[in-house]
Amino acid sequence: MCRSIKTLRQAEVVASEDEIRAAARQFVRKVSGFREPSGKHQVAFEGAVDEIALASQRLLESIAENLPVRRAS
Numbered sequence: 001m002c003r004s005i006k007t008l009r010q011a012e013v014v015a016s017e018d019e020i021r022a023a024a025r026q027f028v029r030k031v032s033g034f035r036e037p038s039g040k041h042q043v044a045f046e047g048a049v050d051e052i053a054l055a056s057q058r059l060l061e062s063i064a065e066n067l068p069v070r071r072a073s
């Protein structure tokens with residue numbers, strides 16, 4: 001889809017809120033076709049970024065909770 005969207009789930013590294021929002025913004029840009037929306041589209045654009053960022057945060061938290069515990073070698 002969009003190669004410039006960074007993978008946020010990495011081994012034992014927690015993605016920051018800024019990284020999650022940046023990925024959400026990039027996704028909305030790709031889907032909407034707007035790099036920066038005009039004034040009349042700004043509310044819808046930012047709302048979509050908020051919703052996708054929240055869904056992404058929930059996904060990453062859920063994945064982290066369900067990963068098997070690593071045993072020390």
